Amino acid sequence: MKTNYKIPSQTKIGHIHLKVADLKRSLAFYVDLLGFELMMYYGDQAAFISAGGYHHHIGLNTWHSKDAPPASREGVGLYHTAILYPTRKDLANIYKRLREANYPNIGASNHGVSQALYLRDPDNNGVELYWDKPKELWPKNPDGSLTMYTHPLNLEELLKEAA
Known part of the structure; x- marks a missing residue:
């Protein structure tokens, strides 16, 4: 379906959610090493982190991935x-x-x-x-x-x- 529609030029990517195997390990990388701020936990299965106090730029969750093997570089996905x-x-x-x-x-x-x-x-x-x-x-x-x-x-x- 080809149209003349164009997404508004001020549109931004708001946040991403990553499936992770170990929430604490991921927080050590994104918060402790990269310096994102932990905004909140969502139970013991998810956490929301940001730069500068935004509600979240990155969601980390284990909803479908707890203790799963690492992501394949050859598979589809992000x-x-x-x-x-x-x-x-x-x-x-x-x-x-x-x-x-x-x-x-x-x-x-x-x-x-x-x-x-x-x-x-x-x-x-x-x-x-x-x-x-x-x-x-x-x-x-x-x-x-x-x-x-x-x-x-x-x-x-x-x-x-x-x-």
């Missing part, structure tokens, strides 16, 4: 959750925190429009931590259309911005 940081310095600070915690297998890319870190949560869900460059710096083709790419991100340069 590829990754992308968490947008307000400044490059904020991205540098979380990278420094991950390094100090010896968090394994952190990937990093410069996409032209953004700079990103990639990791896996304790349930093997993909997590992207990123910062958007100012829109006027996004790379464009000669016709004005957006061009994105994947180049290595210089992590030593990023670390220089950490507090």
Whole structure:
């Protein structure tokens, strides 16, 4: 069904819910390591976390997944959750925190429009931590259309911005 309808330009993704095997383990990652705030528990099977006091940006639940094996990278489902940081310095600070915690297998890319870190949560869900460059710096083709790419991100340069 093709229509001329376009979603309103101010529409935002409000929150996500992740099925997890172990709620405490997931809270240790998202709250203790990444720094989200625990807003509330929903019994002993779910928790809601946020940045800045919003009711929740991420819901973590074990409703259908308690003690389940990690998510398969080859199966269908969510590829990754992308968490947008307000400044490059904020991205540098979380990278420094991950390094100090010896968090394994952190990937990093410069996409032209953004700079990103990639990791896996304790349930093997993909997590992207990123910062958007100012829109006027996004790379464009000669016709004005957006061009994105994947180049290595210089992590030593990023670390220089950490507090």
